[in-house]
Every structure is written in structure tokens, then in C-alpha cells.
Amino acid sequence: MSSSRFYVLILIFLSSFALSSAADQSCSNFTFPDHNKLFRSCTDLPVLNSFLHWTYNPSSTTLRIAYRRSDVASSTWVAWAINPKSKGMIGSQAIVAYPKPDGTMIIYTSPVNSYRTQMREGNLSVAVYDLSATYLNDEITIFATLVLPNNSGTINHVWQDGPLAGDSLGMHQLSGDHLQSTASLNLTSGTTVTAKGGDSRATLRNIHGMLNVFSWGIMMPVGFMIARYMKAFQPDVPTWFYLHVSLQCSAFIIGIAGCVTGLVLGHMSPGVHHHDHMAIGTTVFCLGVLQVLALFLRPKKDHKYRHYWNIYHHYTGYAVLILSVAxxxxxxxxxxxxxxxxxxxxxxxxxxxxxxxxLEVCKRCMKEKEKNSTDDKNGRA
Structure with a gap:
């Protein structure tokens, strides 16, 4: 009985500790080191360990904010932005901050006009003043006051972070939470509506990756192995041919779906270009089409062009395998x-x-054994 009570007490203690830790992470329990920094409202942002504190004055349409990004290394830049015209990254008016090695903070404004922005300093379409930033206890905080272009009481905002090398800002991650760090915020009620575009892009990216890995990266190599080795060990059994054709055609169809999802992703992400990936993918797709055509243009074994067809089919297949994996x-x-x-x-x-x-070693050993056997027969003859 005493041991049961002991375990119950342990569970209560751990639960209390977990709840207190979660509460400590809430913006409502946070106190700024500078006690003059007071804000009427705050919200725990849904991703990237971020929090937004604000005071909104409807009569003057001024918005005083403190954006906090927790658990960040000193080699990280952070940004918070509003988008006066739409939702998402393009058109957002950003405030960027990062710490220098000597401990001082760099903070500036940067309009975002494309997905390939380098976050260079520039004037915003909204008035902003009282810019400052701090880096304390692995947390970067941006302070600013903005004059909003209208009195709707709702803003579309974006928050982001990425790697820093000296004064060079690296690209933020293109997956997971970094594609979901945008929302609409009602400044009066504090209600947050998270944008769904990031979710759909992230899902489509995952589908694109899985389709292409499974088709070009697994099914195609297995089909190659069937043709090269099953044929060598059982040359008189046509099963290898039907398995090879079925597997490669299925892989090609799935690969087409993977290519289509890639094109859709490109359409959904204007300004984001992965030229090498797209060029190799296009080349692989074209070579895949040639391989499918080879099935219909395959001459008979005794045809005078069969040798050239074999060269074309084999080396195109090798190119598809190498480029696909790359x-x-x-x-x-x-x-x-x-x-x-x-x-x-x-x-x-x-x-x-x-x-x-x-299998390659076994195949070569088998060929060597057959050659020696043939030589022995010729010698005895």
C-alpha cells in the first residue's frame, strides 16, 4: 500500500513539474527584463517556439510589438513581418534582427518581394520606429512600433528564422514548421487563424519525395537487377522479361505522378527554383520515355539492328539509374x-x-566456369 502511495506521489510531482514547465513557456507568464516594456496582449505562436506581445491603439492605428523567438543559437537570424495586402511571405514587410559576435544586435527593416529574397535592408510600405532587439538566454526579441495602413484590427503576420554566417543571412528551412509560420491575428480579441497554404505545400512535397524515391530510386534499380541477373541465371525462362517490363513500366507511371507533383509545387511556389534538381529530373523523365519507346521498337533477336538497340537500351538504362539516384x-x-x-x-x-x-560476382564466376568447361571440351576434342 505504501509503495502505491509512493508511485502516486511521484506521478503527481512529475505532472505538476510538466504543467509548470508548460506554463513557464506561455507568453502570459513572461516578464521582460526591462519592466518598462509592458504590453496589453500576447499570444503563443503555433510554431517555431515564438511569442508575440502587443499593444494596439485603434485611434492612431499604431501597433507596439515585441516578438520573441526562444531556443535559438547566436548564429541565427530572426524576422517578424506583417503583410498588408495578402497572406504569406510575398509582400510582407519584415523586421530582421541577429546578434553580432561582440554581443551587439543588428536590427533593420526589409521588404520581401520574392521567395528568393536575401533579406537586404530597405524601407517598408508601413511606418515603423522605435526599433530595438535583445539576445538574452538563447532568446532573440524584436521591439518595434508600426503605424498600420488601416484600422481593420486584423493583421496578417509572418515569423521566420534561419542560419547566419557573419553578416550573411542563409535560407531558412523549406519544410515543416518553417512553411507554417504565418497567420492572421485579431489585435482586439487575440484570435489567431493559422494559414493552411504551408500545410498543403508540405504535404505535396512529402508526396513528391515518396513517389520519386519509390519509383526511380527503388523500383527502377530492382527492375535493372532482374534483367541483368535473373536472365543470366535462367536464360531460357522468359519470366525475367515479363517481370522486368512490368516493374519498369509501373515505376515509370509512378514516376510520372512524382514529376507532376513537382510541377504543381513549382506553380505553388513562384520564385523558388531548384535548377539542378529540375534539370536532372527532366533529363531522367525524357530518358524514361525513351526506355518505354524502346519496348515498342525492340527488334527481333536475329535482326541486324538488334545489337545497336541493345547498346541504346542498356546505356540509357544506366544513365537513368545514375541520374535518378543522384x-x-x-x-x-x-x-x-x-x-x-x-x-x-x-x-x-x-x-x-x-x-x-x-550477384555480379556470381555471374562472373559462372561465366568463367562455363568458359573453362568449354575450353576443356575443346581440348579433349
Whole structure:
């Protein structure tokens, strides 16, 4: 009985600790080191460990804010912006801040006119003053006062952060929470409505990655292995041919779906261009079309052009395999998926490479044995 009470007390203690930790992370319990920094309202932003404090004066349409980004390293820039005309990143009027190695803070304004912005300093379309920033306890805070262009009481705002190298601002991540850090905020009620565009893009990016990895990165190599090794070990059995054609055609159809999702993503993200990834993907798709056409243009075994067809089919296939795998690894760098997904593909790809090496050795040993057997027969003859 006493042990049961002990466990109950432990659970109560842990629950209380967890609740108090969560409460400490709430903006309502936060006190600014400068006690003159007081704000009427605040909200815990849904992503990126961020908080917004504000005081809104409807009569003068002035908005005094403090944007806090917690748990950031000193080699990080942060930005908070409003978008007077639409939702999302394009057209937003940003305030950027980051710490210098000597501890001083850099803060400036930057209008965002494209997805490839380098966050250069520039004037905003809204009046802004009283700019300042701090970096304390792994938290960057931006202070500012803005004059809003209208008295609607609702703003579209965006918050973001990314890597910093000296005074050079790197690109923020293009996945996960970094695509969802935009919302509409009612300055009077404090109601936040999170934008859904980031969710749809993130989902489509994941689908694009999975389709292409499965088709070009797994099914195509397996189809290649069937044609190269199953045919060698069972040359008189046509099963390898039907398996090879079925697998490669299925992979190509799934690959088309992957290419289409990539085109849709490009349409949904104007200004974002991954030229190398797109160029390799387009090349792979065109080579894939040639491989499908090869099925219908395949001459008979005794045809005089069959030798040239074999060269064309084999080397086009090798090019598809090499470029597909290269583009998948390039895509990992762009998509930045969770480590578990990359590790899973590395394991599958490594297994395919290992099996290929083993089968290649077996194939060569078998050919060598057949050659020696033929030489022995010729010698006895």
C-alpha cells in the first residue's frame, strides 16, 4: 500500500513539474527584463517556439510589438513581418534582427518581394520606429512600433528564422514548421487563424519525395537487377522479361505522378527554383520515355539492328539509374526530411548495392566456369 502511495506521489510531482514547465513557456507568464516594456496582449505562436506581445491603439492605428523567438543559437537570424495586402511571405514587410559576435544586435527593416529574397535592408510600405532587439538566454526579441495602413484590427503576420554566417543571412528551412509560420491575428480579441497554404505545400512535397524515391530510386534499380541477373541465371525462362517490363513500366507511371507533383509545387511556389534538381529530373523523365519507346521498337533477336538497340537500351538504362539516384540525394538536401526517412532509404539503397555486387560476382564466376568447361571440351576434342 505504501509503495502505491509512493508511485502516486511521484506521478503527481512529475505532472505538476510538466504543467509548470508548460506554463513557464506561455507568453502570459513572461516578464521582460526591462519592466518598462509592458504590453496589453500576447499570444503563443503555433510554431517555431515564438511569442508575440502587443499593444494596439485603434485611434492612431499604431501597433507596439515585441516578438520573441526562444531556443535559438547566436548564429541565427530572426524576422517578424506583417503583410498588408495578402497572406504569406510575398509582400510582407519584415523586421530582421541577429546578434553580432561582440554581443551587439543588428536590427533593420526589409521588404520581401520574392521567395528568393536575401533579406537586404530597405524601407517598408508601413511606418515603423522605435526599433530595438535583445539576445538574452538563447532568446532573440524584436521591439518595434508600426503605424498600420488601416484600422481593420486584423493583421496578417509572418515569423521566420534561419542560419547566419557573419553578416550573411542563409535560407531558412523549406519544410515543416518553417512553411507554417504565418497567420492572421485579431489585435482586439487575440484570435489567431493559422494559414493552411504551408500545410498543403508540405504535404505535396512529402508526396513528391515518396513517389520519386519509390519509383526511380527503388523500383527502377530492382527492375535493372532482374534483367541483368535473373536472365543470366535462367536464360531460357522468359519470366525475367515479363517481370522486368512490368516493374519498369509501373515505376515509370509512378514516376510520372512524382514529376507532376513537382510541377504543381513549382506553380505553388513562384520564385523558388531548384535548377539542378529540375534539370536532372527532366533529363531522367525524357530518358524514361525513351526506355518505354524502346519496348515498342525492340527488334527481333536475329535482326541486324538488334545489337545497336541493345547498346541504346542498356546505356540509357544506366544513365537513368545514375541520374535518378543522384537526383534523389539532391532532393534530400532540398526537402530536408526527418532523419529516419533518409536512413531508411540509405539502408534500402545500400542493400541493393550489396546484392548487386554479390550477384555480379556470381555471374562472373559462372561465366568463367562455363568458359573453362568449354575450353576443356575443346581440348579433349
Amino acid at each position: 537526383n534523389i540525394f539532391l532532393g534530400f538536401g532540398i526537402l530536408k526530411p526527418a532523419k529516419i526517412w533518409k536512413i531508411a532509404y540509405y539502408v534500402v539503397f545500400g542493400a541493393l548495392v550489396f546484392i548487386t555486387i554479390v
